Amino acid sequence: MPVAFPFSAIVAQEEMKLAILIAATDQSIGGVLVFGDRGTGKSTAIRALAALLPPMRVVDKCAYNCDPDAPEGGLCEKCREHKASGHNFKVRKAPVPVVDLPLGATEDRVIGALDLESALTRGEKAFEPGLLARAHRGFLYIDEANLLEDHLVDALLDVAASGENVVEREGLSVRHPARFVLVGSGNPEEGELRPQLLDRFGLSVEVTTPQDLKSRMKVVRLRDEFERDPPAFIDKWKRKDAKIRRQILSAKERLADVDVPDATLQRASELCLKLGTDGLRGELTLIRAARALAALEGDEAVGDEHLKRVAPPALRHRLRRNVLDDAGSTTRVERAVEELFGE
Ligand SMILES: [Zn+2]
Numbered sequence: 001m002p003v004a005f006p007f008s009a010i011v012a013q014e015e016m017k018l019a020i021l022i023a024a025t026d027q028s029i030g031g032v033l034v035f036g037d038r039g040t041g042k043s044t045a046i047r048a049l050a051a052l053l054p055p056m057r058v059v060d061k062c063a064y065n066c067d068p069d070a071p072e073g074g075l076c077e078k079c080r081e082h083k084a085s086g087h088n089f090k091v092r093k094a095p096v097p098v099v100d101l102p103l104g105a106t107e108d109r110v111i112g113a114l115d116l117e118s119a120l121t122r123g124e125k126a127f128e129p130g131l132l133a134r135a136h137r138g139f140l141y142i143d144e145a146n147l148l149e150d151h152l153v154d155a156l157l158d159v160a161a162s163g164e165n166v167v168e169r170e171g172l173s174v175r176h177p178a179r180f181v182l183v184g185s186g187n188p189e190e191g192e193l194r195p196q197l198l199d200r201f202g203l204s205v206e207v208t209t210p211q212d213l214k215s216r217m218k219v220v221r222l223r224d225e226f227e228r229d230p231p232a233f234i235d236k237w238k239r240k241d242a243k244i245r246r247q248i249l250s251a252k253e254r255l256a257d258v259d260v261p262d263a264t265l266q267r268a269s270e271l272c273l274k275l276g277t278d279g280l281r282g283e284l285t286l287i288r289a290a291r292a293l294a295a296l297e298g299d300e301a302v303g304d305e306h307l308k309r310v311a312p313p314a315l316r317h318r319l320r321r322n323v324l325d326d327a328g329s330t331t332r333v334e335r336a337v338e339e340l341f342g343e
Pocket residue numbers: 059062063064065066075076077078079080
């Protein structure tokens with residue numbers, strides 16, 4: 001496996017880094033959509049984050065990376081049986097997976113399908129797990145999500161939201177845990193996602209190649225240094241990466257205790273009303289993202305500062321096109337934040 005570039009050595013791209021940290025802290029936020037040009041390091045950041053997370057405890061020989069410490073309902077059928085009987089229930093360590101979903105992947109490959117070989121040779125109806133099984137407890141990365149067929153994106157978002165993959169076809173009836181952070185990249189120039197699908201991604205961020213000389217030079221210098229001697233480079237950044245690891249782990253632990261005062265809820269609703277976002281998903285994501293941010297920063301309650309910072313990534317992809325307003329969605333969110341919170 002190729003070594004990952006250290007997360008802490010990624011220059012600029014602050015919004016993307018923050019969005020990934022937030023999604024990793026609270027998976028219920030529902031994934032991140034990254035818009036940007038090619039070569040802006042979209043997948044680098046995901047791989048970097050997965051690499052700095054501590055290895056997971058998994059049940060040995062389980063195709064789904066089941067968590068041995070999960071309650072019964074969080075285990076696959078085989079692991080449930082093995083745990084109850086006490087046989088074949090060994091634990092090993094595995095790195096947090098990052099699974100790439102290639103363009104043109106079939107539904108069978110993604111969701112899983114009937115294992116034809118065992119069906120034909122042994123007459124058994126076995127399930128061949130798909131990419132969703134491999135992504136359990138990690139990250140699923142879709143390059144160019146906007147070029148994927150709608151029904152596949154739909155299915156992926158369903159599984160990401162429920163944390164479970166249910167396959168009922170070809171005489172199969174299989175359900176297995178599949179909780180992952182969905183990260184989709186999109187190129188704004190190549191086809192658009194339907195608004196209904198857009199709205200189901202928790203956060204969306206825009207990345208660009210840095211436009212200032214200093215940042216560009218820094219990106220090139222660090223990349224060059226990494227590629228000449230990866231182990232030495234990783235060693236140099238490992239303390240900073242360890243700090244981020246501790247930050248995520250403690251944020252996850254403290255998340256449930258972070259207070260969301262009524263005043264903050266009211267602010268979130270006012271902001272969504274002002275922007276005219278459909279439904280309540282905007283508010284819910286806004287609050288969850290703000291709470292994860294508060295947890296990451298060690299704050300005990302969610303306040304205006306947190307809301308302001310997560311408003312663009314939580315809301316910009318939920319705005320309806322306004323024919324009287326040709327400002328970009330980021331500008332519209334920032335303007336509404338400014339009007340509401342005052343600056
Ligand atoms: Zn299992």
